[in-house]
Amino acid sequence: MKANQKCPALDLSGIAGAGLMALFGIVAAWRWYSTLSLFFALLAFRDFVAAYYFSVRGKSKAHGSRFASILAYVSTALPLLYRAPGEPPSLPIALAANLLFILGFLISTLATIELGSRMGVSPAVRGSLCKTGIYRWIRHPMYTGYIVAEVGWILLGAFNAPLFAASLTGYLLRMRLENRILSNAR
Amino acid sequence: MKTLLKTFAIVLAVAAAVQTVSMAISDNTVAVAADGHEPGV
Numbered sequence: 001m002k003a004n005q006k007c008p009a010l011d012l013s014g015i016a017g018a019g020l021m022a023l024f025g026i027v028a029a030w031r032w033y034s035t036l037s038l039f040f041a042l043l044a045f046r047d048f049v050a051a052y053y054f055s056v057r058g059k060s061k062a063h064g065s066r067f068a069s070i071l072a073y074v075s076t077a078l079p080l081l082y083r084a085p086g087e088p089p090s091l092p093i094a095l096a097a098n099l100l101f102i103l104g105f106l107i108s109t110l111a112t113i114e115l116g117s118r119m120g121v122s123p124a125v126r127g128s129l130c131k132t133g134i135y136r137w138i139r140h141p142m143y144t145g146y147i148v149a150e151v152g153w154i155l156l157g158a159f160n161a162p163l164f165a166a167s168l169t170g171y172l173l174r175m176r177l178e179n180r181i182l183s184n185a186r
Numbered sequence: 187m188k189t190l191l192k193t194f195a196i197v198l199a200v201a202a203a204v205q206t207v208s209m210a211i212s213d214n215t216v217a218v219a220a221d222g223h224e225p226g227v
Binding site: 095 | 188191192195196198199202203206207210
C-alpha cells in the first residue's frame with residue numbers, strides 16, 4: 001500500500017455489534033427449535049441479516065450516549081423472552097398471532113435491508129437519512145414491525161403483557177433518542 | 187444483494203402466511219409456540 005493511501009477505518013463497534021446480533025440470532029434459532037414458534041424463526045432471520053450489515057457498515061459521524069446504547073441492546077434482547085401459553089389457543093387467535101408475526105417481521109426485515117450498511121442498534125448518524133423503500137411510508141419501520149409482531153404474543157397470553165409494555169417503552173424511547181440525534185446532526 | 191435479500195424476505199413471509207392459513211383451513215390447527223416441547227418427540 002502506498003504511503004499516501006489511507007487504510008479504511010476498521011469499525012470495531014460494528015464487528016462487536018455483528019457478533020452480538022449473531023448471538024441474538026443463535027438464541028432466537030434455539031428458541032425456535034425448542035418452541036417451534038414462527039416468531040423466533042423470523043426473529044433469527046432478521047438478526048442474522050442485521051449481523052451481516054453490522055459487519056460491513058461504516059463508521060458513525062455522531063452517536064448517542066452510553067445510556068442510549070445500553071437501552072438499545074437490552075430492548076433488542078427483550079423479544080427473546082416471550083413465553084408460550086400452557087394451553088393451546090383457539091384457532092382464530094393462533095392464526096391472528098402468526099399473521100401478526102409474519103407482517104411485523106416482514107416490515108422489520110425490509111427496513112433492516114433498506115438501511116444496509118447504515119444499520120445500527122444504538123442511535124447514530126451513519127451516512128444520509130434513509131428515505132427509500134419502506135422508509136418512504138414509515139418513519140421508524142423497524143420498531144413498528146417489532147411492535148406489530150409482539151402484539152401477537154399478547155393474543156397468545158396476557159402474561160406476556162408486562163414484557164410487551166417494557167418492550168414498547170424501549171422502542172418509544174429509542175425513537176425519541178434517534179429523532180433527537182438525527183435532527184441535531186442535520 | 188439488497189434486491190435478492192428483499193425478495194427472499196418477501197417470499198419467506200408469503201410462504202409462511204400461505205402455510206399458516208392452509209393449515210388452519212385443512213387441519214383446523216395452527217402451529218404456535220409450545221414451551222417445553224421436545225423436538226423430535
